[in-house]
Amino acid sequence: MNKKFLTFGLASLVSASCFSQITPLKPNQDAIRFSKAINPENAYKHLSVLASDEYEGRETGTKGAWMAADYISNYFKSLGLKAPVNGSYFQKIDLVNVTLKESHLTVNGQPKEYQKDYLVSPTLISDKGFTFSTNDIVFIGYGIKKDTYNDFAGTDIKGKVVMMFNGGDPTLKPGTKIDRAAYRATMEARAKYFAENNVKAIILIDPVVDRITESTKQALKNGRVMVKTNAALEAQKQNETPRVSISVALANELFKASNTTVADLQKKIVDSQTPASQVLNVPFSASAAKTETPVRCENVLGYLEGSDPVLKKEVLILTGHYDHIGLQTDPNAKDKVNNGADDDGSGTTGVLLMAKAFTDAKKAGKGSKRSILFMTVVGEEKGLWGSEWYSEHPVFPVENTIADLNTDMIGRTGEEYLGKPDSANYIYSVGSNMLSSDLGKLSEQVNATYTKMKLDYKYDDPKDPEQIYYRSDHYNFAKLGIPIIFYYDGMLQQDYHKPGDEVSKINFPLLSKRAKLTYFTAWELANRPKRPVVDMDGKGNPKK
Template sequence: MNKKFLYAGIGLLLSCTTFAQKQDKDAVKFSAVINKDVAYKHLSVLASDEYEGRETGTRGAWMAAEYIKNQFKSFGLTGPVKDNSDPYFQPVGYSSFPVIGNVVINGKTLESGKDYYFQNNSVSSKGTSLQSASILFAGYGISKDGYNDYEGQNVAGKIVMVFATGDPTVAPAPAPQPGQQARRQPIAGPTANKVKYLLDNKAAGVILINPILDNVTPQLARMINGNPILTTAERLKNLDAGAQLPVLNVSTAVANQILAAANLNVEGVKGAITASKKPSTQLINVSINAQASKKEQKIRAENVLGFLEGSDPKLKEEVLVISSHYDHIGLVADPNAKDKVNNGADDDGSGTTGVLLVAEAFANAKKAGKGPKRSILFICVVGEEKGLLGSEWYGEYPVFPLKNTITNLNIDMIGRGDAAHPDNNFVYIIGSNMLSDDLDRIGKEANNTYTKMFLDEKHNNRTDPERFYYRSDHYNFAKHNIPVIFYFNGVHDDYHAPGDEVDKIDFPMLAKRSQLAYYTAWMLTNGKDRPVVNKDADGKLIK
């Protein structure tokens, strides 16, 4: 017998026989709305092509926010944000700092976004300039045993041009497909080492010959300035952290204009260096006059909040937060792609659908006089794909005091499955025992009593190689010492790809996993005591 499934079976047996209790008839009654048909109704809208992949700061994300808000309102949830014209929206301080540049080489003005772009974090908010009557071409910009583009050269005070990628002493990597690098920082890995060498040796600036500019897609044109950031005071302090050496990326065509002054071109010089394994470093008499500056541009982004006040006067100040992220990664960068929308049906249209299902169930219970004793905040956050930004913002500017927040149940990807669970009757739970053994017990008791799935804890640790504990919005509650459970179905071949479509969703399992979150929430909001935090940030018992 395969050990993986043997252990899974043992885990299921244990989870179905431990802590079982009598079902609450009211909890079961109001769970009826958490079903596959209602799930399909929501997800077929949120993950439709019309919503354009819901990228933060775009029309599709704003449409999704409006849809979620209108659903919350229709359920009877209130908007709890007091300092905004729309109480269902918590504006997130999200801004981009695009570089405005002017580059003239040998008297010819270049076109930003087509011929060149400045590396965003290399430009100071106070402005950056590059001026010289010559440019030092240093081939691949490599300095190592056996090959040194800088042998006999003093780069101090010079503007140095090098190939952004490549090493003539090793076999070349496969060429990227059009648009493939659109979501990566253009400076990374070996390229960063090339720039660091020039910084350490006091060069005046760097020109990177970057082939990413040879095929600029509309998506890439929006992204080459780098991801926008939260405009918190701490983030703004670091805005100029990398602005020690100006880095200008240019296209192959621009590089050829520069090299032409020395009767060279990119293809020829690469071939010569590769054939001889010898550098081709030389000073080229070409003038450059470039200036760049940053200017903040605020981006519309909002968390969507719906509030259900608790029924018990003594307990309603305590708040359970149930969350998902409604944003995804937007449109496909490749203009030739047949499918141009990253629909994000599973990631995280499924989790957002789950939040809507649970919200409606609790709202129905309250209308019938069976509402939870503690309050519930349903929050669909923005900017998760940009670095958990929406939940980070809520953690810094909470609508309800964090000390009153008893738990966060976070739902991120519950509509599919993975190869390890062919019957798909499972969910990964992450974080449940990290801070509170009480929460772990309650979550498992809810499953054993009502949903009876296999709760896979493979990723439920801080040393998981995939680091899932740190990769979704629950973490921005856990870091504030709030117990969390993250419900997750694992990654699949369509993760962050156009294939993450509605027609691949297992709606019965989406509903069942949502029911687990609902029943766990029912027990948390109606229980005698809130979960005790009995472990520290390292998982050690608090004495």
Template sequence: MKKTFLYTGLAILLSVGASAQKNSDAIKFSETITKDRGFSHLSVLASDEYEGRETGKKGAWMAAEYIKKQFKSFGLKGPVKDGKDKYFQNVGLITNDVAGASLAVNGKARKLNADFMIPSNSVANAPIAINVNEVIFAGYGLTKDGYDDFAGINAEGKVIMIFSAGDPTIKAGEPELTGRAAMMARQKMMTTLMKAKPKAILLVDMNFDKMPEYAKIAAASGRIMLKKDAPATAAPARPTLTTLTISPATANEILKTSNTTVEALAQKIKESGKPASITANTALMVAAQKKETTHRGENVLGFLEGSDPILKNEVLVVTSHYDHIGLVADPNATDKVNNGADDDGSGTTGVLMLAEAFAKAAKAGKGPKRSVLFMTVVGEEKGLLGSEWYAEHPIFSIENTITNLNIDMIGRGDDDRPGDNNFVYIIGSNMLSDDLDRIGKKANEDYVNIVLDEKYNNRTDPNQFYYRSDHYNFAKFGIPVIFYFNGVHKDYHQPGDEVSKIDFPMLAKRAQLVYFTAWELANGANRPVVNKNEDGTPKTN
């Protein structure tokens, strides 16, 4: 439950004014946030040895161990109580993978990945067991512009075979749909087909034999996700249409009793401009099931308790995600590692440098009044999983969490701002709290003085950056946030995101901005006032 905090006008003024004068202690302990210190961390985290730090893989586990070692060396405490390692919050990660997949045509078994494949997202939680004696070929599965592959066909409860791509209604000279437009068109077609309630769909991929083996295997592996507790009243399960992708040779085996081939049918449709749907009297058996697999993944937490006996119960959370996208799938690639130096090795490096600076201040008797949780999360690239897990299983109560400062990419520039990296995008700073917005900007003015670009600081940004990093899992619970971001570049999610391309002086400068903002928040007279709802409307008391 959200708690509303009330403040007097005087208290708000005191909070805003807290950063009106430079703090010599804050400046003194910021001196460890340097380009050289940044390089020492990032050259490890983004090395080839860490294999791109993919969630659930060895590289991410290595990164988690490295971060934990640093937190311990700084003197931060592990706050997790219900686990073997107090620095690790275990995240409930699972995949639902296809297992026991088989296909037989006229009693002859076909070979998985050589003749057919079953994507994980086309298998329901219940096992598949299909045994039919006919398959309906329905061309391209289209109903549009006077063309109807399903004319006279009742698809309900039947196995339907269609081409996986193509549109015979496109006239000569007209461009065919490609990329996202083609994908959206096929999704629309599949949605329409699902309403017809077929038993299964066989997608004939004319390029099946050219598809790399690793891509076929990956398709059968489920998307990594969080294992959720079942709600008291479960929502109706989303319908799943069993879909197999098959080779042309397999399709021709199905059509053998009809004395035709998919190549001949495609040519017939092309020449006539009319459907060529037929029913093949073929025995078809399909079986598959899903197998839940658990995966190791952990958020890494380092905790610094506040020095004030009352304010220490309030917690500032500083985050980054340490995971990236792992190894390049193509075994023939020249560079096989997506190093993720900027995304988000740079942010993780920033969190480590902040943690060290605050810890040194505490050892010198100048620690923050409020408690600070430094947390690097896993699974951001898989859908903000680690931060979602923390927000739903918080170590420190949501009501006592005053702000989240999230660092996701602070090591390079933006292709839209060539030639000058003396900036950082701030996102979300005024979404929930005008007070937080003023504190963050005043900290920049007093200590760092870099350009704060608010180009993406809105909910209607087409890139949707406000919703695309870990801060959002705090914001949706009413916790004010600032997201620090350097924008995208040509190496975004590419092997070229290397340590050699990092602007370390700017990484350190941006990290210093987060540090000074954190210092003001952790030591201010009052926590930032939340004066807006998540939709931006004013909050009423």
């Protein structure tokens, strides 16, 4: 599961289901019959391969991820699933590795050294590269405007090169917890102000440049991957102003003419709570260009066509992300592989188990009425890349997609359930009521009928500090108005994004039971006369 998240409001829901109060469905014997394919033995067969050291942590854009994609596509083919992307199981994603082609920086006509005096992020360079020069740098402190403090007051930045500290807020006392929403609003306001004033370039004073390590230098040389989603391209377009990070030492050289230093300015601003914005008359020039190299990257899709002449046009999507975070960067690490057995080898395994159950049913003449798309996505750990790509380039029409059931971490017991009676019989059910009250009710009924697990709705709480609802691939479907359920075990501390997330720690009976809950819910969705109605606003509130 991805570490990054956004903050929004959600409607509060009950913390856990009580299936004794729910009218169960009539058990479907065919559904029960074919669910036998979803068992611990089959789960182990898949996960012991996907989360093995050989797959090197399945980092997006690396050999391990390609091996996983090949394994999944071959399995889909063996089941007889259709290859829905122009005859392929792969939905290729426009991923590139971005490296710095060249860069130059001078102060007073004297060249400075890359990675010693300055850094340039190649992913922030426009396709055309950049070049700029000036004799007047406008120093704007922290670049903040809030309450009674304003770094821009009395300062003309129109068409200028500006310089500021990279991060920090002089108005906050040390140790103050950052309000993420307020911080984001401040950054957005700054970007808008820069755009309105057609700022020529931005120089960031960043202590990281002074203490850059050899491993970081190598990482910069190797480049950085980025996916060219529409959203990413638009963000890049809106952020084409040249940016250069400089060392504190180089900044002090620029401040020398003003008879001050970075440390003196920071202390003065904090102590007085007054900006120290000023113009530095120093000749400064910089230029840079980048190189983009395509990288293999794909979602893996297997399609099971529905049996009903009318309903087969509608599609249910079952997702799990097959990527993880790859190898340890510490050369002294004893265990170098972040295996990602739970995150999200377990969810990927769940998708494969369900694919087997549904294809077995179809071969026996009991195929689902609606079509089902089994999709393991890539790049979740990088920022939900694969699901975002699919949301922008859907293989099947969005309006025909009835729901997404997403399994991301279903193989272990999370911290809150360790040692408790429900430790082997619960799942966090996230988002089931956000867009569709039908889907929320159906989920409860399915559980009461077949699996009788504790459905914990903790992460639907608007005050959830982790904002889990926004942190996995289902969210890119929810943004399109497609009802979703996200199944999650709640493991956020023990072995999360660490080498300890190993196959040996997976509870395979629990993984299988959680996958069965998803499967039985999918069975109902794929066979009911009507699709779930979208009657909620995406935040758990009834539509007005």
